[in-house]
Amino acid sequence: MNPLISLLQCLVLIISLFITISVSATLFNIPRLSPNAGAFVQGNYFSHDHPKPLSAFDPVTEFQTFYYNQTLDHFNFRPDSFNTFQQRYLINFKHWGGSNISAPIFAYLGEEEAIDVDLSIIGFLSENADQFQALQIFIEHRYYGQSVPFGSREEAFKNASTIGYFNSAQAMADYAEILIHVKKQLRAEHSPVIVIGASYGGMLASWFRLKYPHVALGALASSAPILYFEDIIPxxxxxxxxxxxxxxxxxxxxxxxxxxxxxxxxxxxxxxxxxxxxxxxxxxxxxxxxxxxxxxxxxxxxxxxxxxxxxxxxxxxxxxxxxxxxxxxxxxxxxxxxxxxxxxxxxxxxxxxxxxxxxxxxxxxxxxxxxxxxxxxx
Structure with a gap:
């Protein structure tokens, strides 16, 4: 069977629940959308231990870290819009079949935390990369982890003019730039990209497929409340x-x-x-x-x-x-x-x-x- 058809069938049939570990945000008493939950031990639901990988792979040795000189503002043409910052992304080449066979690219779109957390606990990509000979890319969301504009977190959150670039539209444009860049560098222009995310990251994945159909062939959104907004849900x-x-x-x-x-x-x-x-x-x-x-x-x-x-x-x-x-x-x-x-x-x-x-x-x-x-x- 054509590998691409097989991949699409897989995306239609599989409903994956990403199981992850971290403490939910409680600032302002706002529930987090992230799938990140604790490894349950009765009487200690949210463990503070470092998350354990689900898959039998070593994220430290199998992933390579890269930085992309990212545009601060993708939608305006003021002088300050052309400022840049270093955005982190990680790639696992282990199972990739290569550009010569147009092997697919699985791109995990980071959500509201450093990409390190996702890397060690999102097993779905690694568990399926071998079967599809897929390249794995994990991209960090702007303003989290090491992908912080203006040189420091303090400066990035200093005032409205600096934090104003912190939104989902800018983040999706970041992802598009990096994916186009990676495909060009690997001469993989014909490799289909499947963007993947969970909860808020799943919202980004579904929106990304709609906004950038020339970049992503498909999207897998796990537990993503994509319609959960005030003007839709009473x-x-x-x-x-x-x-x-x-x-x-x-x-x-x-x-x-x-x-x-x-x-x-x-x-x-x-x-x-x-x-x-x-x-x-x-x-x-x-x-x-x-x-x-x-x-x-x-x-x-x-x-x-x-x-x-x-x-x-x-x-x-x-x-x-x-x-x-x-x-x-x-x-x-x-x-x-x-x-x-x-x-x-x-x-x-x-x-x-x-x-x-x-x-x-x-x-x-x-x-x-x-x-x-x-x-x-x-």
């Missing part, structure tokens, strides 16, 4: 409605306990010494100054559990198991805290844990607030 079908549905399906009593807890937290917080009581109840790392600190923490926990509620771990079931496992005589907040412990393990403290904001925390919050307006309301 508010009642928003993100939190799906989280609610997940918990209701796992346990109606668990759902009702969570629903009841929000007003109880506010009621207690409004009383004298109420915040002190909540701080002790939930063993916070520092005293609560407002009830929203606790509510945002629980909100993020439930969202993460629902977003990554995959087998065999089923973290929503774990949370509800903790909540429902407390005897009926206990108060609502004791049950909620039991769910926190079931999910995160028995730690010295929870809520307001000291941590430095990651580049994803800052970058993804900017992208969501400025460009990716998805409905979150119930």
């Amino acid at each position: 508010p009642e079908k928003g993100y939190y409605s799906i989280v609610t549905k997940d918990f209701q399906e796992a346990s109606e009593t668990c759902y009702q306990t969570i629903k009841k807890s929000w007003s109880e937290i506010d009621d207690i917080a409004s009383k004298p010494e109420g915040l002190s009581f909540l701080s002790n109840k939930f063993r916070t790392c520092s005293p609560l100054t407002r009830s929203s600190e606790l509510k945002n923490y629980l909100d993020s926990l439930y969202c993460e559990a629902a977003q990554y509620n995959s087998p065999p771990s089923y973290p929503v079931t774990v949370v509800c198991g903790g909540i429902d496992g407390v005897s009926s005589g206990n108060d609502t907040l004791s049950k909620i805290f039991a769910g926190v412990v079931a999910y995160n393990g028995n730690r010295s403290c929870y809520v307001n844990e000291p941590r430095n904001l990651s580049e994803t925390d800052v970058g993804w919050s900017w992208q969501v607030i400025k460009y990716i307006l998805s409905p979150y309301l119930n």
Whole structure:
């Protein structure tokens, strides 16, 4: 069978779930779209260990790192638009059949984190590259990792004039330039390109295929909410409605306990010494100054559990198991805290844990607030 036809059939038939590891961004209480979830160990869902590769390959030795002198602004012709920055991409030549047979190119479009993370945990490309004799390219998203304009992250995020170049349209134009450049350098003009991404990266892959059909023959978008925008999805079908549905399906009593807890937290917080009581109840790392600190923490926990509620771990079931496992005589907040412990393990403290904001925390919050307006309301 023609290898190209076989490749297209593969793309139609395969629905791949990219399994990755990292901590979800919680800045401004905005759920991340990324597929990156934790390697589940009951009581410690989001492991802080370095992610382990899924495939039997060594990304350090099999991938070569390159830098492309990327254009800062692809869409304007002001003098500053022609400034450049170094954009990182990595290539694995191991399985490539070469340009003489027009062997395909699998291009992974980086999302809201450094490409190193994707490289070590996205096994789909490497697991299929041998079969299709494909070249693998991983391209880092601008403003993440080592692909930061203006010389430093501080300068890049300094003001509106520098961070204004941080958007999906510019990122896709970056990817197009690099793919055209690589094909030219390898004399692989006739090698079909399949762009691949997951979640936000999958959105980029699908948009890329539409905007740059002369560059990409096809796109594989895994778990990509490409239609999930406010002018398409009504508010009642928003993100939190799906989280609610997940918990209701796992346990109606668990759902009702969570629903009841929000007003109880506010009621207690409004009383004298109420915040002190909540701080002790939930063993916070520092005293609560407002009830929203606790509510945002629980909100993020439930969202993460629902977003990554995959087998065999089923973290929503774990949370509800903790909540429902407390005897009926206990108060609502004791049950909620039991769910926190079931999910995160028995730690010295929870809520307001000291941590430095990651580049994803800052970058993804900017992208969501400025460009990716998805409905979150119930």
